[in-house]
Amino acid sequence: xxxxxxxxxxxxxxxxxxxxxxxxxxxxxxxxxxxxxxxxxxxxxxxxxxxxxxxxxxxxxxxxxxxxxxxxxxxxxxxxxxxxxxxxxxxxxxxxxxxxxxxxxxxxxxxxxxxxxxxxxxxxxxxxxxxxxxxxxxxxxxxxxxxxxxxxxxxxxxxxxxxxxxxxxxxxxxxxxxxxxxxxxxxxxxxxxxxxxxxxxxxxxxxxxxxxxxxxxxxxxxxxxxxxxxxxxxxxxxxxxxxxxxxxxxxxxxxxxxxxxxxxxxxxxxxxxxxxxxxxxxxxxxxxxxxxxxxxxxxxxxxxxxxxxxx
Ligand code: 13P
Ligand code: SF4
Numbered sequence: 651x652x653x654x655x656x657x658x659x660x661x662x663x664x665x666x667x668x669x670x671x672x673x674x675x676x677x678x679x680x681x682x683x684x685x686x687x688x689x690x691x692x693x694x695x696x697x698x699x700x701x702x703x704x705x706x707x708x709x710x711x712x713x714x715x716x717x718x719x720x721x722x723x724x725x726x727x728x729x730x731x732x733x734x735x736x737x738x739x740x741x742x743x744x745x746x747x748x749x750x751x752x753x754x755x756x757x758x759x760x761x762x763x764x765x766x767x768x769x770x771x772x773x774x775x776x777x778x779x780x781x782x783x784x785x786x787x788x789x790x791x792x793x794x795x796x797x798x799x800x801x802x803x804x805x806x807x808x809x810x811x812x813x814x815x816x817x818x819x820x821x822x823x824x825x826x827x828x829x830x831x832x833x834x835x836x837x838x839x840x841x842x843x844x845x846x847x848x849x850x851x852x853x854x855x856x857x858x859x860x861x862x863x864x865x866x867x868x869x870x871x872x873x874x875x876x877x878x879x880x881x882x883x884x885x886x887x888x889x890x891x892x893x894x895x896x897x898x899x900x901x902x903x904x905x906x907x908x909x910x911x912x913x914x915x916x917x918x919x920x921x922x923x924x925x926x927x928x929x930x931x932x933x934x935x936x937x938x939x940x941x942x943x944x945x946x947x948x949x950x951x952x953x954x955x956x957x958x959x960x961x
Pocket of ligand 2: 673708732733734735736761819820821822847882912913914915
């Protein structure tokens, strides 16, 4: 079966839109209507006129799209496509954690469940986190969840002392300084681009730190011809496509491991995407109260981002 052709037909017939994250396999990125980072995807989900949203990403991203579009059908090709960061922060535990800091507001990274979004004051993504934190007065007390690496990075560059939840991304957190130093030694002319989900020592070595979109734009504009990319492999598809004469290297854990592939992001396939559009399943369902409560911090993020000129 020609999945690409069949998906295109179904998409037209059902007035559906396919939103894909940069970490999806290249074939999915190529058939998507929009490919982006978490911020771009949230903005697109908020503005789409489509009747059905097919989210080629992970569960928390499809949930975000549903929260922003309660009356639309939101499909996720594989319901098991989760996220280690989202899993690290169960709402019941986070509720108790938050109670220890009653005078703090809660800023949560978008990589969290709808249950955590409900308990948050503002949502942030890697594309706007620093600016949103800095839009609050310095004396504002903040809890940041669930990524301790992104939170630590923001604390460092903004001079804040946010209380951090102890969560990490299994893909970015396993990248080591040893592997990076080895690559830098072999390729001294390469610039190191790192996602802020990497841990502190890795970020210290980076020439540029940013979201997937920020790294992609930087690689296009930089005069460098070679880049070491401390992130997930999927982003290399757009990097190579947009800068075909530049060289991009991923950071290996060891010679045999493809650990930079997010196991959740890579669960989606063209076949699953075709089937979910055809069968209109699996679908994301959330209760009305969750949607109502989780909408507020997401809308707040979009409003602040517009005000700050980030989107
Ligand atoms: P961004 O899309 O914000 O760069 O985040 C990367 C990521 O890990 C998404 O799961
Ligand atoms: Fe979650 Fe990391 Fe995978 Fe992104 S790359 S979905 S943060 S596990």
